[in-house]
Amino acid sequence: MTLRSCILLNCSSGLQLTMASVCTMTAPICLVENQKNLLMVNPEALKILGNISQPVVVVAIAGPYRTGKSYLMNRLAGQSRGFPLGSTVRSETKGIWMWCIPHPSKAKHTLVLLDTEGLGDVEKGDSKNDLWIFTLAILLSSVFVYNSMGTINRQALEQLHYVTELTKLIRTRSSPSFGEVDDSAEFVSFFPDFVWTVRDFTLELQLDGRPITSDQYLENALKLIPGLENLVVTYVDTINSGGVPCLENSVTTLAERENAAAVQKAADHYREQMAQRVSFPTDTLQELLHVHEACERVAIAIFMEHSFKDDKREFQTKLLGIIEKNKEDFLLQNEEASVKYCQDELQRLSEPLMESISGGTFSVPGGHKLYLEALNKVKQDYELVPRKGVKGNEVLQIFLRSQAAVEASILQADKTLTDGEKALAAERAKNQAAEKEKELLRQKLKEQHQIMEAKERTFQENMAQLKEQSERELKQGTTLDAATKANALVSL
Ligand SMILES: Nc1nc2c(ncn2[C@@H]2O[C@H](COP(=O)(O)OP(=O)(O)O)[C@@H](O)[C@H]2O)c(=O)[nH]1
Ligand SMILES: [Mg+2]
Structure with a gap:
């Protein structure tokens, strides 16, 4: 992947360092922008991240557009404004937006909120880069929220299944010997906690007439995804051919640097x-x-x-x-x-x-x-x-x-x-x-x-x-x- 840094003139950030290491941004700024099929990192955002010396909790959200992601992230920040909502979406930059605030309940921790913008938006259609952004959001976060609306639909499942395949790949690559799939501490530490939020959920939680928990519902939904094999194979092949960041490589590169x-x-x-x-x-x-x-x-x-x-x-x-x-x-x-x-x-x-x-x-x-x-x-x-x-x-x-x-x-x-x-x-x-x-x-x-x-x-x-x-x-x-x-x- 070729990535270049860019300075985004259209995003205004208000960064205050209230104490040596406490970061309070008055508004979110762009972290990664998808610009003409190139992912660009905003150096200003990196600088802000680099200045945080407190432990960080990174919550990223992804999912179809107009499902209330930005709204939910603003609520997590305890604000009614911040990440732009609704109709303003179209004019906003496609990519990952970042907002760093003092953690509301964990003293001396910084909460980094990452909102993804424009995923699955047909007008901005570029599914490859959508996946990049999706993957980056997962890899960057300590809690990954997948947000969808109404019900668990096919598109949501496809995207989510990709996450599970990515999980397997990461697990395989980080295992000491191929085939061992025991939960390694390493794997756990790199893969975020996963939360699926469904706005305005309309289905009854039942399977064959028996009530089930939301976890069981999700597991069952993930089991059967018709026609997904090809998609998964394509994704995994791409990943294996070096088209998508392999976590092992990125961690090794990161560690060395x-x-x-x-x-x-x-x-x-x-x-x-x-x-x-x-x-x-x-x-x-x-x-x-x-x-x-x-x-x-x-x-x-x-x-x-x-x-x-x-x-x-x-x-x-x-x-x-x-x-x-x-x-x-x-x-x-x-x-x-x-x-x-x-x-x-x-x-x-x-x-x-x-x-x-x-x-x-x-x-x-x-x-x-x-x-x-x-x-x-x-x-x-x-x-x-x-x-x-x-x-x-x-x-x-x-x-x-x-x-x-x-x-x-x-x-x-x-x-x-x-x-x-x-x-x-x-x-x-x-x-x-x-x-x-x-x-x-x-x-x-x-x-x-x-x-x-x-x-x-x-x-x-x-x-x-x-x-x-x-x-x-x-x-x-x-x-x-x-x-x-x-x-x-x-x-x-
Ligand atoms: N009724 C209702 N509206 C919501 C909810 N969450 C967000 N919205 C509205 O849905 C629209 C899209 O929300 P937004 O957060 O921008 O969606 P995003 O594209 O996923 O980031 C906005 O006008 C929000 O005010 C919710 O839980 N219930
Ligand atoms: Mg949004």
Whole structure:
């Protein structure tokens, strides 16, 4: 199907966002328009749907024209006006009209009313597109109302039988193995509740002289539909040849697009928050890891909130991979910032020492002692520098290593010391250096351990959020928000 977006100039919408997520439209607008055999989606309507963050209840109505659909939908909205009634029908756009209002009885829910227009209207006759609209209305809704008048007639039954065939098809496609027709939770979650309303019902509810319930009447009516086989076969063939949206495809397409977007959103959030909350260099590695974990936790939650049917955890794994890569970049950035800061500080603090060395201050009897004092002063001052970061010790160590040769030559040139004392001092310097190296190694091991622990916590966090999500899904059933569904279906 080829679908293009269009801006409808003839529909006026009044959208108010009374609270962050509460959507109240003063009038319905067109959602999908059937224009010259092309179904067009109104971007304005999609925008409105996209802005709804509350859970939505989508009630769609379809059925022959002039049976009171719009009237009934207006009543559901608690209004006497809204969807245009009666004589105005002909001038109105053929397609699906949408009206979003706060749910009248379910707090913090939005009620999305979808009214179909022009179905079965001979003057606008285009049965193929009628079916498209019919199908879209079913797939988009959580409650589907089929409205007819007087009695259950042949046209109504034909249309409705199409619904039941579509149901079978959806069931077949979503079953894990062909032939299993057990009610899967998946199927239930994609197929709306069905209500048939008959205006001015004129028949008696009787079968072979016995009173029957309205449900039994409907079931019986659906059983025998002469000559419908061909129609059904035609429909199903069309569906199978890709002419009508197959729910499995649309859900897969939807899931992939939604999940890719969820990964992007979550990864962007992680990066933004890290950049915002971390000032490089951090004092310790742990400090950075804590911020990372907090940002990652929120990123995973964002992903969970926006992802949809990521059954194989493919996209979640991708997200974790991206975060891990980003974390490594942040760790590196942190190290580089620390190195740079420490080198600058050390250079500043060791300037007097360097000047003394090149000025020959320590090339005198007793020079070695003076040198050690000056070097200690540098070390002490450096010690007091705040927030040196993860590379603080290493930068000092590299500096001390570079000074070892200078110290050795000052020691050898010092005439106040005996050979024995010089040997002892050299030995002491060597031991001190070795001790520092060991300390550095210990720090590195500790940091590696901290990184491993953080990874373990990430794993645990991920598992906990997954568990929470599946429990939530189990409770509520997987629901699609209307905008997402609409997007998925029209993108095919
Ligand atoms: N008597 C009666 N008239 C109704 C009822 N529902 C709708 N109407 C009228 O029937 C006409 C067609 O209704 P409308 O809702 O526009 O039908 P739609 O084409 O199915 O949307 C309008 O003039 C309505 O006022 C009803 O339950 N009883
Ligand atoms: Mg109407």
